Amino acid sequence: MINFLDIKKINERFKSELMEAAERVINSGWYISGRELEAFEHDFAKYCGVKYAIGVANGLDALTLVLKAWKIMGRISEGDEVIVPANTYIASVLAISETGLKPVLVEPDEHTFNISIDSIRKNYTEKTKVILPVHLYGQISPMEEIMSFAHEKNLLVLEDSAQSHGASIGGKKAGSWGDASGFSFYPGKNLGALGDAGAVTTNSDELNRVLRSLRNYGSEEKYKNDYIGVNSRLDEIQAAFLGVKLKYLDADTKIRKQIAHKYLSEIKNPNITLPIIRNQELHVWHLFVVRCDDRAELQKYLNDNGIQTLIHYPTPPHKQKAYQNLNGLQLPIAEKIHHEVLSIPLDPTLTDSEIEKVITVINGWKI
Numbered sequence: 001m002i003n004f005l006d007i008k009k010i011n012e013r014f015k016s017e018l019m020e021a022a023e024r025v026i027n028s029g030w031y032i033s034g035r036e037l038e039a040f041e042h043d044f045a046k047y048c049g050v051k052y053a054i055g056v057a058n059g060l061d062a063l064t065l066v067l068k069a070w071k072i073m074g075r076i077s078e079g080d081e082v083i084v085p086a087n088t089y090i091a092s093v094l095a096i097s098e099t100g101l102k103p104v105l106v107e108p109d110e111h112t113f114n115i116s117i118d119s120i121r122k123n124y125t126e127k128t129k130v131i132l133p134v135h136l137y138g139q140i141s142p143m144e145e146i147m148s149f150a151h152e153k154n155l156l157v158l159e160d161s162a163q164s165h166g167a168s169i170g171g172k173k174a175g176s177w178g179d180a181s182g183f184s185f186y187p188g189k190n191l192g193a194l195g196d197a198g199a200v201t202t203n204s205d206e207l208n209r210v211l212r213s214l215r216n217y218g219s220e221e222k223y224k225n226d227y228i229g230v231n232s233r234l235d236e237i238q239a240a241f242l243g244v245k246l247k248y249l250d251a252d253t254k255i256r257k258q259i260a261h262k263y264l265s266e267i268k269n270p271n272i273t274l275p276i277i278r279n280q281e282l283h284v285w286h287l288f289v290v291r292c293d294d295r296a297e298l299q300k301y302l303n304d305n306g307i308q309t310l311i312h313y314p315t316p317p318h319k320q321k322a323y324q325n326l327n328g329l330q331l332p333i334a335e336k337i338h339h340e341v342l343s344i345p346l347d348p349t350l351t352d353s354e355i356e357k358v359i360t361v362i363n364g365w366k367i
Contacts, residue, residue: 002345002354004308007187009349011194014244018194021240031236033216040239043246044199047166048175052208054200055234056215059162059184062198063095065232066158066180067130069210071099072227075156080129082158085115086316086334088134092160093317095182096132104128105318105326107333111276113137113289117145124149130156135164135174137312138190138256138286139277143169143177158182161201163286165191166253170281175201185242190256190286191249197238255348256285259355263288263346266359271366272298273340287312290362291340298365299342305361310343 011018025036037055045053056062070076078100084092086105096103106119113136120131131150133141143159150157157178161167164174165183175181185197200211210227213220218229257280264274273291277283289312292298299309316338318326345358 002307002350002357004310004343004345005188005347006349007192010192010347013349014248017244018241021244022237025237025240028236032233034236036236036240036243037234040234040243040246041199043243045201047246047249048173048181048201050176050201051203051205052201054202054208054211054215055239056198056200056211057232057234058196059182059186059198060091060095061215061230061232062182062184062200063092063132063158063160064098065211065214065230066182066200066202066207067095067099067101069207069214070130070156072210072214073206076101076129079127081125081127082130082132083115083120083123083128084132085119085134085136086318086329086331087113087313087337088136088160088317089162089313090317090320090322091162092132092134093323101130102127103317103326105329105331105334107331108136108337110333110337112139112278113275113337114139114141115146117142117149120146120149124153128153128155130158132158132160133178134160134162135167137275137283137289138163138167139275139283140164140167140169140174143172147177162186162189164284165189165286166249167284168281176203179204180207185238190253190284191242191245193238194241195235195238197234197242199234252348253284256346257283259346259350260285260288262355263344263359267362269363269365269367272362285346287343288346289341289343291337292342293340295340295342301365302344302361307345307358307361309345312341312343313338 041053085108109116159178159181161174161181162184167174180202185193214229215232218225218227318329
């Protein structure tokens with residue numbers, strides 16, 4: 001079986017460095033908010049091209065804490081509207097709800113899967129205060145157009161960069177376009193920890209200060225609490241692991257792009273729709289997502305032929321039980337995407353023979 005993603009194999013390439021990092025943390029005797037976190041925050045901020053990276057416990061917290069901080073800073077208020085693509089993972093929407101804001105789900109671009117400027121314009125109201133573009137599957141959203149509109153309307157922009165580490169437009173990376181960005185380092189991400197982990201990137205001095213307090217019980221000085229904060233700290237050991245893997249991120253991205261290019265060039269089955277990209281720079285291929293009318297049949301066929309696949313995501317947020325108040329929304333493009341998408345294997349450890357098998361088997365479906 002060709003695994004959809006072999007996380008163990010991915011991390012085995014760095015095993016000796018990861019073990020050294022773990023030993024360094026253990027021997028330090030300092031396991032929370034120490035030198036490893038400080039070093040990773042510095043390196044990741046530099047990688048993204050921003051002033052600050054603030055490590056937090058996970059990607060959901062990264063988004064939630066930014067919105068909470070903006071409320072504290074007086075930038076947004078209870079009940080304000082946040083425009084977000086309807087075909088995202090539910091975490092993007094949960095962050096909005098958790099902070100007392102109103103999610104406004106809009107249709108994505110059917111070809112790129114990302115939010116479109118047209119959908120943003122159509123759904124903008126006087127209550128809109130934030131745009132939350134999600135760089136889905138590894139392809140960065142049309143940030144030039146989004147930022148232009150945001151400046152025109154005096155809106156905040158919070159990038160969801162959980163799947164887009166290193167994606168860029170004109171050399172400007174995901175995480176450096178908006179007023180802030182939330183990253184996830186879940187183990188399966190392009191830059192993955194060996195557990196849960198996340199970060200916020202920003203150029204704002206004030207947001208940086210408030211976030212560092214919020215993640216630590218709302219405290220900048222021990223036993224003095226300025227805000228109603230949370231415990232959302234990026235552990236020293238995960239920071240150390242991420243520091244190791246960050247060094248190899250661009251090399252892994254290059255491999256991902258090579259595999260994706262081969263898929264795009266050699267998968268020729270007319271029953272399958274391949275992803276569409278504007279140029280290779282925009283996409284870091286966290287996922288390679290195809291579409292077809294008979295997804296269940298295609299998934300079974302691939303599994304029967306030794307190829308594991310996953311569905312990202314089978315049910316859109318507005319059709320989930322958790323959001324019963326949104327169940328009546330009619331979002332046909334998002335719903336069509338959710339019914340048709342299927343993610344095929346793509347990770348830096350795939351062998352040439354495995355890649356060839358994926359292509360050959362897919363090209364043989366219904367032919």
